[in-house]
Amino acid sequence: xxxxxxxxxxxxxxxxxxxxxxxxLLKGPTGCGKTRFVRFMAQRLNRPLxxxxxxxxxxxxxxxxxxxxxxGSTIWRDGPLTRAVxxxxxxxxxxxxxxxADVLTVLHPLSDDRRILPLxxxxxxxxxxxxxxxxxxxxxxxxxxxxxxxxxxxxxxxxISFHYPPPEVEAEIVAREAGCDADLAKTLVELGHATRRLRxxxxxxxxxxxxxxxxxxxTVSGLPLKTACQATIVDSLTDDSDILQALRDLIHSVMx
Amino acid sequence: MPAPTWPPDPKEAFKxxxxxYGVDPADLGMDPDDxxxxxxxxxxxxxxxxxxxxxxxxxxxxxxxxxxxxxxxAWLAMVTGRRFPIAPSDPAAxxxxxxxxxxxxxxxxxxxxxxxxxxxxxxxxxxxxxGVLNSQAVLRSIYDDWVLRSCFHLLAARYVVGRWSxxxxxxxxxxxxxxxxxxxxxxxxxxxxVPTQGMxxxxxxxxxxxxxxxxxxxxxxxxxxxxxxxxxxxxxxxxQAAIPVILGQARRLREAYRRMHLGPPxxxxxxGILRPEWMLALRAHDQAAxxxxxxxxxxxxxxxxxxxxxxxxxxxxxxxxxxxxGLRQFIKKKVRRTLQGPGEPGELARSPAYGELRDQYRSRxxxxxxxxxxxxxxxxxxxxxxxAAGHEDGVPYDEWDPxxxxxxxxxxxxxxxxxxxxxxxxxxxxxxxxxxxITQVRRAFQALRQxxxxxxxxxEGSDIDIDRVIASFCDVHSGMEPxxxxxxxxxxxxxxxxxxxxVDLSGSTVGRVIHLEQEALVILAExxxxxxxxxxxxxxxNHGPRACQMERIKGFDEQYGEPVFKRMGNLQPGGATRLGAxxxxxxxxxxxxxxxxxxxxxxxxxxxxxxxxxRGRQGIEDSAMAVHExxxxxxxxxxxxxxxxxxxxxxxxxxxxxxxxxVLPDVDPLPRKLPQVLRGLIR
Ligand SMILES: Nc1ncnc2c1ncn2[C@@H]1O[C@H](COP(=O)(O)OP(=O)(O)O)[C@@H](O)[C@H]1O
Ligand SMILES: [Mg+2]
Numbered sequence: 001x002x003x004x005x006x007x008x009x010x011x012x013x014x015x016x017x018x019x020x021x022x023x024x025l026l027k028g029p030t031g032c033g034k035t036r037f038v039r040f041m042a043q044r045l046n047r048p049l050x051x052x053x054x055x056x057x058x059x060x061x062x063x064x065x066x067x068x069x070x071x072g073s074t075i076w077r078d079g080p081l082t083r084a085v086x087x088x089x090x091x092x093x094x095x096x097x098x099x100x101a102d103v104l105t106v107l108h109p110l111s112d113d114r115r116i117l118p119l120x121x122x123x124x125x126x127x128x129x130x131x132x133x134x135x136x137x138x139x140x141x142x143x144x145x146x147x148x149x150x151x152x153x154x155x156x157x158x159x160i161s162f163h164y165p166p167p168e169v170e171a172e173i174v175a176r177e178a179g180c181d182a183d184l185a186k187t188l189v190e191l192g193h194a195t196r197r198l199r200x201x202x203x204x205x206x207x208x209x210x211x212x213x214x215x216x217x218x219t220v221s222g223l224p225l226k227t228a229c230q231a232t233i234v235d236s237l238t239d240d241s242d243i244l245q246a247l248r249d250l251i252h253s254v255m256x
Numbered sequence: 257m258p259a260p261t262w263p264p265d266p267k268e269a270f271k272x273x274x275x276x277y278g279v280d281p282a283d284l285g286m287d288p289d290d291x292x293x294x295x296x297x298x299x300x301x302x303x304x305x306x307x308x309x310x311x312x313x314x315x316x317x318x319x320x321x322x323x324x325x326x327x328x329x330a331w332l333a334m335v336t337g338r339r340f341p342i343a344p345s346d347p348a349a350x351x352x353x354x355x356x357x358x359x360x361x362x363x364x365x366x367x368x369x370x371x372x373x374x375x376x377x378x379x380x381x382x383x384x385x386x387g388v389l390n391s392q393a394v395l396r397s398i399y400d401d402w403v404l405r406s407c408f409h410l411l412a413a414r415y416v417v418g419r420w421s422x423x424x425x426x427x428x429x430x431x432x433x434x435x436x437x438x439x440x441x442x443x444x445x446x447x448x449x450v451p452t453q454g455m456x457x458x459x460x461x462x463x464x465x466x467x468x469x470x471x472x473x474x475x476x477x478x479x480x481x482x483x484x485x486x487x488x489x490x491x492x493x494x495x496q497a498a499i500p501v502i503l504g505q506a507r508r509l510r511e512a513y514r515r516m517h518l519g520p521p522x523x524x525x526x527x528g529i530l531r532p533e534w535m536l537a538l539r540a541h542d543q544a545a546x547x548x549x550x551x552x553x554x555x556x557x558x559x560x561x562x563x564x565x566x567x568x569x570x571x572x573x574x575x576x577x578x579x580x581x582g583l584r585q586f587i588k589k590k591v592r593r594t595l596q597g598p599g600e601p602g603e604l605a606r607s608p609a610y611g612e613l614r615d616q617y618r619s620r621x622x623x624x625x626x627x628x629x630x631x632x633x634x635x636x637x638x639x640x641x642x643x644a645a646g647h648e649d650g651v652p653y654d655e656w657d658p659x660x661x662x663x664x665x666x667x668x669x670x671x672x673x674x675x676x677x678x679x680x681x682x683x684x685x686x687x688x689x690x691x692x693x694i695t696q697v698r699r700a701f702q703a704l705r706q707x708x709x710x711x712x713x714x715x716e717g718s719d720i721d722i723d724r725v726i727a728s729f730c731d732v733h734s735g736m737e738p739x740x741x742x743x744x745x746x747x748x749x750x751x752x753x754x755x756x757x758x759v760d761l762s763g764s765t766v767g768r769v770i771h772l773e774q775e776a777l778v779i780l781a782e783x784x785x786x787x788x789x790x791x792x793x794x795x796x797x798n799h800g801p802r803a804c805q806m807e808r809i810k811g812f813d814e815q816y817g818e819p820v821f822k823r824m825g826n827l828q829p830g831g832a833t834r835l836g837a838x839x840x841x842x843x844x845x846x847x848x849x850x851x852x853x854x855x856x857x858x859x860x861x862x863x864x865x866x867x868x869x870x871r872g873r874q875g876i877e878d879s880a881m882a883v884h885e886x887x888x889x890x891x892x893x894x895x896x897x898x899x900x901x902x903x904x905x906x907x908x909x910x911x912x913x914x915x916x917x918x919v920l921p922d923v924d925p926l927p928r929k930l931p932q933v934l935r936g937l938i939r
Contacts, residue, residue, distance in 0.1 A: 242330065244327075246327040250331055255425065
């Protein structure tokens, strides 16, 4: 059973979008629970989930499929997206703007009312079964200007906004995920909260829920708290020496 | 010379201080036997002489601010949740927005130096964050009385240290660690270092918990007042209680010290100094507060409540003022009776409680010293704003970098030099061509000079200023110290206003715009000549950060004549618009003028823009910061912009503030409009 702690209306939104076969865009900073949420929803809707982590050299062929050489002959191998369409699964493209531009072009006919996936190399055109659902995620704070999600793409999706949870809820999540006590979770969340105040002023992003869970996990396994924080919250966030110093000072201030 | 000991009484203190500053007490013409006069004399000696005993002169000795500034700003933002610009000045202080820290800590360099910097920054941030300096009334009362200010400062510092320590265990430890540092415990009265040895017992309990070492646990009868004050501050649990308790205790303490003939308790180095005058000088702040009083529903509610309770105890019905009297009339009557008694107007000013206050106003207003104690003077002395004279390669100015939240030191240079002269007939032709408008402007400006008006918020006057009374009423009711400047007086001749008109000469103005700017300037100049207020005209444009040119068309001290005409008739456009630098220099020029009202009118046609990335957010935020600095120098800025783009109101609002700019998308009416704008500003 996947654990997910709902924050707002996201579950209802997702369910309704899915029942109307509308594609979904999850928007929010990294490590705030988007992936976890999709896993949770897949389980709840009882559909298979296929996740693709997009990076800069991911091309359309990587997700739709390609011919490969096998035992002297060429055979077609479905990519994850094609597989999801055939199976009627949820396909989750994480950080979609990171991928090459042709990936987004493939998504267009899939994400409007045609709901088709043209496979040009095969000369085939797949029509999506009702259970297929396209979900993409996007981190608006992180991307540079060149890597913005185009309006034409954005406007095909139902958007669900994610933010870091409120402190008490975030502490609850950290405690549960790392199996630590409430006090430690509270301190770490306070720390994370403070780092987020530097967003776009020295830090591109503050510490995510994920990093806080890492810090808690390392501490629970016996590492000193400050070492754990240094390794997760300080060094993971930046390479800028002044800001590193500020983060170390912050840990010192918050923990005593 | 024997080791200095704590002066036992103010007479001694006065003599000692006077000697230190090389002043003969007799020259000051004050009687050192009168403790109040002695106190003022010391104050005068401290403030009007060059501070010869500053701990740092800006040269690097201990850890320098620049090395830690960026990381400290980031840390401070994370801890306080608010972004404070950090700028150099010694002692540490704040103006309500920027946090000032010494350029360098006293020698020697120690590994605890960064701890000390952090403690200083946090304390100043805390004065703002924990709300102890956010009341106008508090600022005014501590501005007026330096002993009260010192008492308030120490109690407030104590309160802030307590707040931060409660919020963050690590910070609690840091403050405990700071307490044992030698540098933290350097004691100063304003800028002068004083010995800890021999300090009166009456002061000692104030430092308990703030500083280690020494025996601060004084138990004698003299120490009782300070002990009580400290205990009261330590017992504060709610932020709303902070101001009334701290100010109330500071007042008691001040009275106790007066009875004991003691001056101000010195402040430890790390607590910096309070600069109410800087905060008061922030006009924007002033304005906002005033508007809130007048418009916001809260003050009205408070007022009603005040009237209800006052009315009740004063025998009026709970429902409010009786007999159909309007609220204003009711208050007017009530205040006349309670504050003033049935006597003649102005009696309040003569009552003993207010006498002291008034005397201090007097001594400040009538001070013959050229460097009298004004916010600007202290600013000039203490902050590294560069001097104006003798800079062949330009005056360096810092620039604000919004992405790092810090100042870039000496990032640009402004060259102040006469504009190029051309043929004189250009000016005279423009005068000929604009006879009609010039006559109109002259008439309007002349009327301006004689305009009679009521001056509001005066310490004395012929009538009660009802708006101020209402505000004070609310202050009293919410437990704050009321503002006592509640009189109005009538004035026939307007006070002089210093005016600086600055014209954009960047490349984009070529053609019609420069032509109209020139015409507008000529009309304005003819009008200002009749008005007779001190004024100057400058043009500005630049070629990169090192060559920001302020072209002097007419200087403040210059008379009208052929040289001025030749320059004004021949404006030469070209280059970029590094607006922040020009505003800073303009503000600097204005701050040299003796008038207390100073107006800068900026005429521009587009966004701040230069090469090297001075555009977009950088240009706008730096210019906005420059405007903010200028306001701190008491300069009121208005911008008339000819930028037709739709984004103009937005960035202009960000830079100059709401209601401080005018956009003329159509340039033609400029020559007519500009004098109107200026007229509106002077009124
Ligand atoms: N609402 C939540 N409920 C449960 N766990 C959460 C929640 N939000 C964040 N998490 C935790 O944070 C981690 C990172 O979340 P993830 O979904 O991977 O982030 P994202 O996909 O937004 O980058 C998850 O592994 C999970 O442990
Ligand atoms: Mg993810």
